[in-house]
Amino acid sequence: MKRWHILIVDDDPEIGDLLGRFLQSHNLDVSVFRDARALSGSAVLERFDLIVLDIMMPGEDGITVCRRLRQSTDCPVILLSARGDEVDRIIGMEAGADDYVAKPFHPRELLARINAVLRRSKARPAAELLGQQEILRFAGWTMNLTRRTVVDAEGQEIDLSGSEYELLKTMAENPHEILTRDQLMSEIRGRQLEVFERTIDIHLSRVRRKLGDKPPRPTLIKTVRNIGYVFSSPVERCLVTSSDEV
Numbered sequence: 001m002k003r004w005h006i007l008i009v010d011d012d013p014e015i016g017d018l019l020g021r022f023l024q025s026h027n028l029d030v031s032v033f034r035d036a037r038a039l040s041g042s043a044v045l046e047r048f049d050l051i052v053l054d055i056m057m058p059g060e061d062g063i064t065v066c067r068r069l070r071q072s073t074d075c076p077v078i079l080l081s082a083r084g085d086e087v088d089r090i091i092g093m094e095a096g097a098d099d100y101v102a103k104p105f106h107p108r109e110l111l112a113r114i115n116a117v118l119r120r121s122k123a124r125p126a127a128e129l130l131g132q133q134e135i136l137r138f139a140g141w142t143m144n145l146t147r148r149t150v151v152d153a154e155g156q157e158i159d160l161s162g163s164e165y166e167l168l169k170t171m172a173e174n175p176h177e178i179l180t181r182d183q184l185m186s187e188i189r190g191r192q193l194e195v196f197e198r199t200i201d202i203h204l205s206r207v208r209r210k211l212g213d214k215p216p217r218p219t220l221i222k223t224v225r226n227i228g229y230v231f232s233s234p235v236e237r238c239l240v241t242s243s244d245e246v
Contacts, residue, residue, distance in 0.1 A: 004118055005029040005047060009036055009065070010054040010080065019052070022107040023114070036065040045073045050114055050121075055081040055092070063095045070096035076117045076162045078110070093202045098163045121148075121162035136172050137236040139220055141211065143172060158210045167203050168211075171221060171231040180228035204229060 006028050010016045016032040023030045031048070035057060039045065051069070055062035066077050076098045081088055083102070092100045098117050101110055133146040140153040148165060151157045160168065170184060181200045204221060207213075213220040222232050 003027060003029050004049040004114075005031070006050050006052060006114065007031050007033065007048040008052045009033045009039065009057070009062070010052075011035055011057045012054070015054075019107060019110065023111065026111055028114070036060050036062075039065060039069065045069070045075055048075060050076045050078065050118060052078050052080060052110070052114070053097075055079055055083075055088070063091060066092070066095040066097055070159070070161065074121075074159060074161060076121045078113055078117060080105075080110075089199070090202060093199050094206075096161050096206075098161055117162060120166050132239045132241055135238050135240060136169075137238075138172055138175070138231075138233040143169065145169065160207070160210065164203050164207050164210075167200070168207050171229065172235050175231045175233060175235045178224050178228055178230045184228070 006023055008016050008019055008023075008030060010019075010032070011034050013034065016034070020030040020032050033039070036053075036059070039051075053062045053065060060068075062079055062081075066079065069075065069077060077096065078099045078101060079092045079095075079097045080101050080103060081092070088102075089100050098121070099113050101113055133144055136143040136145065141150060143150045149157050150160060150165070150168065167184060171179065184200050208215070208218055208221055211220060220231070220233055222230050224230055
């Protein structure tokens with residue numbers, strides 16, 4: 001069974017060592033960096049399945065690092081911060097983070113968040129095990145649920161974070177159905193975790209922008225005032241063999 005490789009980036013050696021030992025005791029491989037200088041180049045990033053990134057670091061702070069990472073990788077990122085107010089969470093999510101944990105926290109809380117994010121981002125659809133690929137097609141877009149990709153009509157892939165992908169997937173699998181923020185948050189985070197409604201708005205704003213579905217009149221993902229959102233496009237679902245081009 002694969003052991004996930006987690007990277008912790010925190011300038012506090014005590015916290016880094018404590019978290020490293022705890023996560024290793026729960027069957028995770030762990031590397032610890034004291035700053036973000038080593039986080040450059042795809043060869044380094046490809047080693048890791050998830051990055052735990054402290055916000056308050058000397059030099060390049062965690063928010064700036066997260067924005068930089070999102071330009072080159074979809075590796076899941078969980079931000080850590082000693083400041084847990086709503087504005088910090090919003091800034092972190094806008095930077096492309098998949099989750100956010102406020103200090104102080106119990107290591108078990110971080111472990112639960114890591115496992116939840118890994119389940120979302122690394123899950124293999126059942127179709128893949130049968131040598132097939134599961135496809136959703138809508139409004140000129142093709143969403144490959146097996147490869148976890150989204151491409152436009154010209155075959156150009158767009159870069160979505162793990163949470164953005166899961167949010168789009170949830171909406172596309174429920175077309176023409178009004179979904180509340182609570183329902184969407186339950187899908188992308190898990191019911192045991194805190195529902196933070198503003199996070200959904202942030203993720204949806206980024207998804208809309210990447211799909212070219214921009215305000216003031218988005219046509220693909222529409223807002224239902226005071227309730228939630230609705231995916232307004234018809235969706236075709238099909239299975240193709242893995243050897244076919246999609």
